[in-house]
Amino acid sequence: QVQLVESGGGLVQAGGSLRLSCAASGRTFSTYAMAWFRQIPGKEREFVAHISGSGALTNYADSVKGRFTISRDNAKNTVFLQMNRLKPEDTAVYYCAARTGVALTTGRTYTDWGQGTQVTVSS
Numbered sequence: 599q600v601q602l603v604e605s606g607g608g609l610v611q612a613g614g615s616l617r618l619s620c621a622a623s624g625r626t627f628s629t630y631a632m633a634w635f636r637q638i639p640g641k642e643r644e645f646v647a648h649i650s651g652s653g654a655l656t657n658y659a660d661s662v663k664g665r666f667t668i669s670r671d672n673a674k675n676t677v678f679l680q681m682n683r684l685k686p687e688d689t690a691v692y693y694c695a696a697r698t699g700v701a702l703t704t705g706r707t708y709t710d711w712g713q714g715t716q717v718t719v720s721s
Contacts, residue, residue, distance in 0.1 A: 599624075599710060600622045600626075600630060600710045601622065601624075602623075602696060602712035603712055604693065604694050604714060604715040605618070606618040606619050608716075608717070610720070612686055612719055612720065614684050614719070615682045617678060617680050618681065619676055619677075620632070620634075620678075621675060627675040629651055629698055630651055630696040631648060631650055631696070631698070632670060633646070633695045633696075634647050635692070635693045636688075636691065636717075637690055637693070644659065646659055653672070656668050661687075665682050665683045667682075677694060687719075691717075692714060692717050694712045695708035696708060
């Protein structure tokens with residue numbers, strides 16, 4: 599099990615950038631695939647991006663491809679989500695999640711979740 603704490607959310611104008619961080623506890627961070635999901639109240643949780651334990655493999659939702667970049671620093675037990683060219687429709691609570699094994703796009707396969715960080719993009 600790993601504890602996750604997100605940070606870096608906030609209010610930004612459309613076209614701007616934010617960088618989310620997710621700090622993880624534990625000494626086996628590199629064995630966890632990590633992902634970012636987002637959720638708007640009243641809507642289903644949405645996959646955003648995931649990254650393999652080594653950081654070699656990444657995958658993105660079509661809606662963020664080319665604008666968002668997921669990365670990780672295993673020495674610092676941290677995963678990042680760099681968000682550029684933000685749009686109002688990116689407004690949501692962003693969650694990081696962890697699972698052992700391969701990275702997947704389905705949220706229910708992830709065993710550990712952070713508390714979320716709010717991202718608001720104004721038009």
